[in-house]
Amino acid sequence: MTDQLTTDPTKPAQRMRAGSLTIPLIPWVLAAALVMILPFIFTANSAITIMNQMAITIIFALAYNMLLGQGGMLSFGHAVYAGVGGFACVHIMNMDDFFSQIPLPLLPVFGGLMGMGLATIVGAFSTRKAGTVFAMISLGVGELIAACSVIIVAFFGGEEGISGDRTYGMPFFGVEFLQQIEVYYLIAAWLMISAALMYLYSRTPLGRMANAVRDNPERAEFLGYSARWVRFFSFVASGFFAGVAGALFAINYEILTEENLNTTQSGLILLATFLGGVGFFFGPILGAIVFTLVQTVLSLQTELWAFYLGIVFVVTVMFFPGGLAGLLMMHVPAMRLGKLGRLGVPYVKTLGAGAIGCLGAAALIEMTFHLRHASAGDHSMTLYWITFESHTILPWIVAIAVTLVGFGIARRTAPALAEAWNDANTPDGAPR
Amino acid sequence: MDLILVNLIDGLVTGLLLFMLSAGLTLIFSMMGVLNFAHASFYMLGAYFAFQISLYLGFWMGLLIAPLVVGVLGAGVERYGLRRVHQYGHVPELIFTFGLALLIEELVQFIWGKNQMPYATPEILQFTAFSIAGNSIPAYKIFMIFISVAIFIGLLYVLTRTRVGMIIQAALTYPKTVEALGHNVPLIFMGVFGVGTALAGVAGVIAGPVLGTFPGMAFVLGSIVFVTIVIGGLGSLWGALVASLLIGWITTFSKAYNLRMEDLLTWLGFTKPQPIWDSAWRDLWSITSPQIADILPYILMVLILIFRPYGLFGKRDA
Numbered sequence: 151m152t153d154q155l156t157t158d159p160t161k162p163a164q165r166m167r168a169g170s171l172t173i174p175l176i177p178w179v180l181a182a183a184l185v186m187i188l189p190f191i192f193t194a195n196s197a198i199t200i201m202n203q204m205a206i207t208i209i210f211a212l213a214y215n216m217l218l219g220q221g222g223m224l225s226f227g228h229a230v231y232a233g234v235g236g237f238a239c240v241h242i243m244n245m246d247d248f249f250s251q252i253p254l255p256l257l258p259v260f261g262g263l264m265g266m267g268l269a270t271i272v273g274a275f276s277t278r279k280a281g282t283v284f285a286m287i288s289l290g291v292g293e294l295i296a297a298c299s300v301i302i303v304a305f306f307g308g309e310e311g312i313s314g315d316r317t318y319g320m321p322f323f324g325v326e327f328l329q330q331i332e333v334y335y336l337i338a339a340w341l342m343i344s345a346a347l348m349y350l351y352s353r354t355p356l357g358r359m360a361n362a363v364r365d366n367p368e369r370a371e372f373l374g375y376s377a378r379w380v381r382f383f384s385f386v387a388s389g390f391f392a393g394v395a396g397a398l399f400a401i402n403y404e405i406l407t408e409e410n411l412n413t414t415q416s417g418l419i420l421l422a423t424f425l426g427g428v429g430f431f432f433g434p435i436l437g438a439i440v441f442t443l444v445q446t447v448l449s450l451q452t453e454l455w456a457f458y459l460g461i462v463f464v465v466t467v468m469f470f471p472g473g474l475a476g477l478l479m480m481h482v483p484a485m486r487l488g489k490l491g492r493l494g495v496p497y498v499k500t501l502g503a504g505a506i507g508c509l510g511a512a513a514l515i516e517m518t519f520h521l522r523h524a525s526a527g528d529h530s531m532t533l534y535w536i537t538f539e540s541h542t543i544l545p546w547i548v549a550i551a552v553t554l555v556g557f558g559i560a561r562r563t564a565p566a567l568a569e570a571w572n573d574a575n576t577p578d579g580a581p582r
Numbered sequence: 583m584d585l586i587l588v589n590l591i592d593g594l595v596t597g598l599l600l601f602m603l604s605a606g607l608t609l610i611f612s613m614m615g616v617l618n619f620a621h622a623s624f625y626m627l628g629a630y631f632a633f634q635i636s637l638y639l640g641f642w643m644g645l646l647i648a649p650l651v652v653g654v655l656g657a658g659v660e661r662y663g664l665r666r667v668h669q670y671g672h673v674p675e676l677i678f679t680f681g682l683a684l685l686i687e688e689l690v691q692f693i694w695g696k697n698q699m700p701y702a703t704p705e706i707l708q709f710t711a712f713s714i715a716g717n718s719i720p721a722y723k724i725f726m727i728f729i730s731v732a733i734f735i736g737l738l739y740v741l742t743r744t745r746v747g748m749i750i751q752a753a754l755t756y757p758k759t760v761e762a763l764g765h766n767v768p769l770i771f772m773g774v775f776g777v778g779t780a781l782a783g784v785a786g787v788i789a790g791p792v793l794g795t796f797p798g799m800a801f802v803l804g805s806i807v808f809v810t811i812v813i814g815g816l817g818s819l820w821g822a823l824v825a826s827l828l829i830g831w832i833t834t835f836s837k838a839y840n841l842r843m844e845d846l847l848t849w850l851g852f853t854k855p856q857p858i859w860d861s862a863w864r865d866l867w868s869i870t871s872p873q874i875a876d877i878l879p880y881i882l883m884v885l886i887l888i889f890r891p892y893g894l895f896g897k898r899d900a
Binding site: 281 | 611615616617663666667670672673674676677678680681682684685688689691692693695801805808809812816864865869873874876877880881883884887888891
């Protein structure tokens with residue numbers, strides 16, 4: 151992780167941008183356009199539901215990365231700030247007189263302020279130290295508040311949670327947010343606003359100091375900055391955007407329960423953020439998109455999706471600490487040299503074979519699972535659109551053969567890929 | 583008075599069980615500076631392995647073999663996982679062990695399914711050891727106390743009285759110097775990690791029959807173990823002991839005695855708002871001590887962190 155996390159002062163791009171507010175506009179315009187037209191491409195209701203979930207997760211993951219990636223603080227209880235923001239919003243929805251005075255699109259501001267308020271209280275004592283101590287405190291406080299949800303019934307609604315109705319708000323230019331698509335555009339607008347604000351925040355001197363404190367707190371202290379206050383401000387800002395995400399959740403689902411607060415939820419956002427990559431601003435966005443897809447689409451296909459996700463996560467931490475974004479950005483030097491194309495064929499050979507091997511291994515896992523846990527007498531299973539008998543020997547031979555051949559080819563072609571990689575990253579004519 | 587004695591014994595059992603987990607965790611922390619998030623998962627693995635072994639060889643072989651298997655697994659995790667992630671820093675290490683905890687839970691569900699396993703106490707210990715004023719104390723509880731105390735004394739003896747223990751202690755503080763003196767420090771680290779996880783395994787073996795062997799058992803105990811070592815002071819063995827017993831007794835006593843917030847508030851001179859079901863404070867007034875027993879450790883932790891941030895026995899710079 152160090153290589154991505156550390157700000158390299160010799161890189162002109164980073165030095166120039168530090169502190170200045172000039173940002174590249176093109177990616178933002180493209181992103182906004184994409185968000186605008188997506189509902190016209192995926193028109194199904196289920197697709198819009200998934201996209202809403204995705205946008206909320208993106209905001210939450212970006213807020214989380216303000217701590218983890220930019221501030222170096224690992225939180226195991228960040229769902230609490232989103233959850234409390236969401237709970238506050240549902241309560242506002244239920245305050246008929248007040249809610250009919252404010253338009254629904256303004257509601258996330260209240261959620262954000264609520265998350266921010268809670269973060270101010272907790273941050274007052276939790277940001278003294280970074281690293282392990284901070285992680286432990288965040289876990290303890292997270293557990294505490296999650297456990298309170300069954301005790302403080304007036305606010306958290308106990309086990310069944312609390313629900314509201316978003317349509318009672320003041321109509322916003324005639325829109326009452328009765329339909330999913332209207333909610334989508336509300337969430338999308340907040341997604342763009344929050345992402346832009348968080349990006350701008352990371353470019354302010356305070357955001358830059360957060361990076362400095364992450365990399366070398368002693369040195370930052372010698373420069374006259376209080377590491378603790380810098381951490382505190384990052385924490386509070388992150389709490390605000392987490393609260394916004396929670397408020398959008400409240401608007402989208404109109405119900406909040408203990409599940410929005412607990413450690414599992416906090417763990418999932420860590421998973422999404424880290425898989426996407428904490429070293430780059432767009433990492434958590436990628437992570438949230440992929441994670442939501444896995445959570446919604448893959449979980450329909452297999453019961454074991456969390457198992458695969460766990461494997462992928464552990465492998466990512468061990469071998470690709472930069473996450474998806476780190477993997478993508480590894481290709482920038484080759485692209486600058488104009489030699490990215492040379493990687494294409496070796497990639498297809500090795501990664502294609504590796505992917506087939508993975509599918510074979512997954513088939514073996516699924517078949518073992520079916521063998522052990524299917525109800526008695528249920529011998530037929532369907533895998534990759536093929537229905538077969540899991541108690542006969544043939545499918546096992548096929549799966550083992552596919553796995554071995556896939557991984558075998560990947561292993562055989564790996565040296566060629568390494569060779570091509572070195573070649574693509576070396577300028578032509580340079581000594582090898 | 584009799585009830586106090588019974589609760590003291592119950593709290594002692596809980597506390598010592600907690601200590602077996604937190605001792606290994608705190609040793610590993612003072613050694614590598616990383617909290618093993620998957621520690622409670624090794625505890626769960628201990629219970630499941632012991633259950634599987636007890637099906638074929640009986641409870642006692644399970645008690646003997648399962649911790650060894652868990653210890654070897656733990657050493658393997660250190661050797662091939664943590665050591666690799668170590669180069670990236672402490673936060674990725676923590677994330678790695680977090681991922682491992684998730685993976686182990688999924689793995690256990692994959693192999694044994696989601697239901698609770700019929701893992702029971704051995705028949706030879708299924709009798710009442712003695713009874714205090716009509717409250718019978720099962721022999722298995724005494725057995726648990728006996729095992730944990732024996733392990734604690736053994737651990738203390740090895741760490742403070744033997745050559746191996748001296749080298750370990752030195753390696754915790756001055757790894758470079760110990761390495762320069764010709765000792766294999768990475769091997770020591772791997773060994774300590776293995777022993778720490780094996781201790782968690784023992785705790786799992788003896789707690790499995792009482793607390794239940796199910797996929798959520800690591801999650802139930804996991805965060806309490808962290809709270810314990812934060813309260814005791816990160817890296818302090820004595821702190822872990824004191825905090826474990828403290829938490830064991832606090833939770834047991836608050837579950838046994840039904841103290842009501844209503845009485846406390848009335849005693850403090852507040853008047854109960856009427857009607858109570860419409861008041862914003864209704865939850866505060868209806869709180870009882872068994873209800874909040876499980877979150878008392880967290881409240882204690884937050885208080886400790888505010889007033890004594892390095893824990894009861896922790897060093898200031900830990």
